[in-house]
Structures are given as C-alpha cells and as structure tokens.
Amino acid sequence: MRGYFGIGIVNGKIESNIGTLWRSANIYGADFIFTIGNRYKKQCSDTMKTTRHIPLYHYDNFDDFYKHIPHGCQLVGVELDERSEDIKSFAHPKCCVYLLGAEDNGLPEKALQKCKHIVQLPGEHCLNVAVAGSIVMYDRKIKA
16 A cells, blocks of 8 residues: 555553554554654563654644644544444545544544544444554554
8 A cells, every 4th residue: 555654642641552552553564653742751562662663753732743744644533432433444544644542531522623534443442542553553454
C-alpha cells in the first residue's frame, strides 16, 4: 500500500503502554509516532529503541497537534462511540493518523469532532491502549 501512517496517544496515562505501542508501531511499519499532552519516556517495554527507527513527535495539546497534521492526511479516531464504524468493514485511508486516547478517559470530544473516521474494535469494553493500537495497525497491514 502506498501512502503513510502515524499513530499516537492523547494524554497517555501509563508509560509502559506507550512504550509497547511504539514497539508495535515499529514492527507494523508506522512512519511516525506521537504523544499529545504527556512526554514519552524510555521504557523497558521499548526494547527495540523505536525512536532510533521512526520519528517521535510531541504536541503540547490537541490544537497544537491538529495544526501540524500533514496535508491530505486523514485523522482516524479509535474509540468506543456510537459514531464508530466497525473495524472489520473499515477501509484504511492511504494517508492517515490514528489517534488513541488513554484507557481512563478515551478521546476528548474535541478530537472526535475533528476525526474524518472513528473506528471501533470488537467488544463492548475498552482495551489496553497498546493492544488497541496494535490491533488497528495489524488490521491495516493485512488489508493492504
């Protein structure tokens, strides 16, 4: 699949989950990773030293992030929400950014309103953020 994608977390709560998501991003071919609100710290779960292989960006808040989304890139929220599309039928955009929220708060409404797409994983309860992001990237890879 031509194009590119990035993945990141809004206000990530548990640092080891962030490290695990970054490792998955490296394995599944993300072109960049990012945090919004909290800074990434080196974690034991990031044994591949992901930041040496793909760029890591940090944004102070959602507005800062949103004004820096690459031109032509679609924002895809991953959230349990009545507006969500089931990932099983979702066609991943060629160029996109996947946006995940922390397990305790999910994505802020302001972010959801800016998303071109909102996808939901199977199940009625939220998953660990690193697991959810890994599943989304795996789904993109197998549908390419």
